[in-house]
Amino acid sequence: MSDRIDWWRIQFGEAEQAQMTAAVDQRCISQGPLTAQFEARMAEMLDVPHVVATTSGSMALYVSLLAHGIGPGDEVMMPNRAWIATAHAARLVGASVRLIDDEPDRPVMDLGDLLKKISPRTKAVMPVHLNGRAVDMPQLNRIAEEHGLVVIEDAAQALLSRNAAGYLGCQSAIGCFSMSLAKLMSTGQGGFMATRDEGLWQRLCSLRTHGVENVLQPVYTTGGFNFRFNDILASFALVQVDRLPARVKRLIEIYRRYETGLAGLDFLRLVPVDVASGEVPLYSEVSSERRDEVIRFLDGEGIQARPFYPTVKTARYLGCEDELPHSTRQCGRSFFLPCGPDQSDDNIQRVIETLRRFPGR
Numbered sequence: 001m002s003d004r005i006d007w008w009r010i011q012f013g014e015a016e017q018a019q020m021t022a023a024v025d026q027r028c029i030s031q032g033p034l035t036a037q038f039e040a041r042m043a044e045m046l047d048v049p050h051v052v053a054t055t056s057g058s059m060a061l062y063v064s065l066l067a068h069g070i071g072p073g074d075e076v077m078m079p080n081r082a083w084i085a086t087a088h089a090a091r092l093v094g095a096s097v098r099l100i101d102d103e104p105d106r107p108v109m110d111l112g113d114l115l116k117k118i119s120p121r122t123k124a125v126m127p128v129h130l131n132g133r134a135v136d137m138p139q140l141n142r143i144a145e146e147h148g149l150v151v152i153e154d155a156a157q158a159l160l161s162r163n164a165a166g167y168l169g170c171q172s173a174i175g176c177f178s179m180s181l182a183k184l185m186s187t188g189q190g191g192f193m194a195t196r197d198e199g200l201w202q203r204l205c206s207l208r209t210h211g212v213e214n215v216l217q218p219v220y221t222t223g224g225f226n227f228r229f230n231d232i233l234a235s236f237a238l239v240q241v242d243r244l245p246a247r248v249k250r251l252i253e254i255y256r257r258y259e260t261g262l263a264g265l266d267f268l269r270l271v272p273v274d275v276a277s278g279e280v281p282l283y284s285e286v287s288s289e290r291r292d293e294v295i296r297f298l299d300g301e302g303i304q305a306r307p308f309y310p311t312v313k314t315a316r317y318l319g320c321e322d323e324l325p326h327s328t329r330q331c332g333r334s335f336f337l338p339c340g341p342d343q344s345d346d347n348i349q350r351v352i353e354t355l356r357r358f359p360g361r
């Protein structure tokens, strides 16, 4: 029996170790010059004026809402099919969560459903570009402008993913990115925000440091907290910035291998990502009515597959009552096959061959 195949594989090595040692040697361990350097590199890569690093993608979502003064009495709209972090960010600032269904044929937030649910309490919309798939940003921005809503993108799964207008996460007030383990770039924990708005940028920097950063006179100008990043992790991230284009290329390669290898299977299909338009398939996501059986079968063959997250609506404490049929159906069927920028061709091949032997297919 060959080695177990993990669902996600990303590799770190001597370059990261060397950079971290150098950071320690320079006594750069808290938020300092390396964090600033990382922010500048990321801003350049995404072609936005400002990037603000913080402790996690979840924190980025939370601080972005804080920066807009969203809180109790306000309602924040977001997709039902998403990672729970987006909903928890809204909840933590005291706002209520209104869930939006997916499009019938594409697992992204349905803007028709969103339009129907806008109320006088709605203050913000948080589109989630899950697995690199673009929510229709030009259309969403038009709706938001008409109804006076703030748009904050959850682009945690969409770093370097594009639509016709450019990079996702750079097409609204603030885009939020994550550097947790199963993301395109990883520092273990970490995240950052991208914004084109000078005022917002200053507010984010202030909020990150108890309201006293970028203030010329040492007075307390605004409430804030400690959401600072640190230079050790920034050094870890800086090594990876140059590798991102190669990682994107590799993820597309893996996606194509699955696309070819799984063609013709009737019990399972690859959930499409629009690679031709610039979307990056961070994960190799498949859909099957027999999901749990398939995952168990793969597990018995030494292959780890990971079911998609439960819908946000299943978090009962959020109190969401809407019927959300499309996202619910898709969530129940989706799972991730082994992927990640450092997953080998041999592993992908073994997964494909194993799936082609799935009993009763």
Ligand SMILES: *Cc1c(COP(=O)(O)O)cnc(C)c1O
Pocket (backbone or CB within 6 Å): 056, 057, 058, 059, 082, 083, 085, 086, 128, 130, 154, 156, 157, 177, 178, 179, 180, 189, 190, 191
């Ligand atoms: C990973 C992720 C987050 C949260 O990022 P963390 O860095 O893990 O806090 C938020 N939203 C989505 C869609 C994610 O995949």
